[in-house]
Amino acid sequence: MSPSRPQTILFADVSGSTRLFESKGDQEARRLIAAVLEALTQVCRQHGGRVIKTIGDEIMCTFPAALNGVLAACDMQRRMGRDIDFVRDNLAVRIGLHHGDALEEEDGDVYGDAVNTAARMASLAKREQIVTTAATYDSLSGKVPEARGLGKARVSGKLLPISIVDLVWQEDTSGMTTVQSAVRLGDAAQAGEVLRLRHRGQVVELRPDSEPFSMGREPANHLQVEADWVSRTHAMIEYKRGHFLLADRSTNGTYVRIGDDDELKVHRDELHLRKSGTISLGQAVAVNTGDVIHYETA
Structure with missing residues (x-):
């Protein structure tokens, strides 16, 4: 294993790939995803980067400097928006990156804090979005893309939440707000923003600075729900981008009812x-009356 050295790690994955397989079928979906990953590989190399690996619908790259990674990320998004084949099939990617120390194995794989942080940035990114740490963005010099503050997010292995930003990669930014005030965790907490969960007599309060709250069948979750239809780690609730968001990671989906609206099924979203x-x-509430979780925001 080589010594740890500073480098920029970038993750990009095809947004909505699950729906792509459902609508296009396995063979065509794999072809389309392979075409996207090949296009991203070309952009990576044009900016002096190296592809570490591709896993399913995701690509992992490394760059020698933060600016290389940021410019590559912007060009990746532009490539997706310009390619008529990708546009026709409504294909898009989400990208996360971070510059920091990482270790290289003899087989070329990369490990370490920078990798973990970059992967977390990618998990926070939405379709057609680039998310990076404020520290990475602040290290840039020269002509760089605009950025909008997204507040703070928790990263595994770090004691405190870190500031993150959204890079404005679009060439025509007319009509866009290029600077967005960061959501400060302290301000939100002072305003009394709380998500309260109730389940079988247990009451849990989540605040903007709370760690991600996991729910599932395994005892290691913050809230254990023992049922055959519940996945081991079924869903997470986390404060990001100024809101409490529920992220489903399950096989059977999560059913949510907001106020008096109809019940929604959230699946891998x-x-x-x-x-x-x-x-x-x-399961829907009508079937799963015994283990329903009630929530309220305050």
């Missing part, structure tokens, strides 16, 4: 928890 309502893991 995120939902903003507003007002008050119910959360049911794996």
Whole structure:
């Protein structure tokens, strides 16, 4: 193993790939995803980067400097927006990156803090979005893209939440707000922003600076729901981008009712928890009356 050295790690994955397989079929979906990854590989190399590996619908790259990675990320998004084949099939990517120390194995793989942080940035990114740490952006010099503050997010292995930003990669930014005030965790907490969960007599309060709250069948979760239709780690609730978001990671989906609205099924996707309502893991509330989670925001 080589010594740890500073480098920029970038993750990009195809947004909505699950729906792509459902609508196009396995063979065509794999062809389209392979075409996207090949295009991203070309952009990576044009900016002096190296592809570490591709896993399913995701690519992992490394660059010698933060500016290389940022410019590559912007060009990746532009390539997706210009390619008529990608546009026709409504294909898009989400990208996360971070500059920091990483270790290189003899087989060329990369490990360490920078990798973990970059992967976290990618998990926070939305379709057609580039998310990076404020520290990475602040290290840039020269002509760089504009950035909008997204507040703070927790990263595994770090004691305190870190500031993150959204890079404005679009060439025509007319009509866009290029600077967005960061959401300060302290301000939100002072304003009394709380998400309260109730389940079988247990009451849990989540605040903007709380760690991600996991729910599932395994005892290691913050909230254990023992049922055959509940996945081991079924869903997470986390404060990011100024809201409490529920992210489903399960096989059977999560059923959420917000206020008096109809019940929604969230499957491998995120939902903003507003007002008050119910959360049911794996089954609709009408079937799963015994393990319904009630929530309210305050």
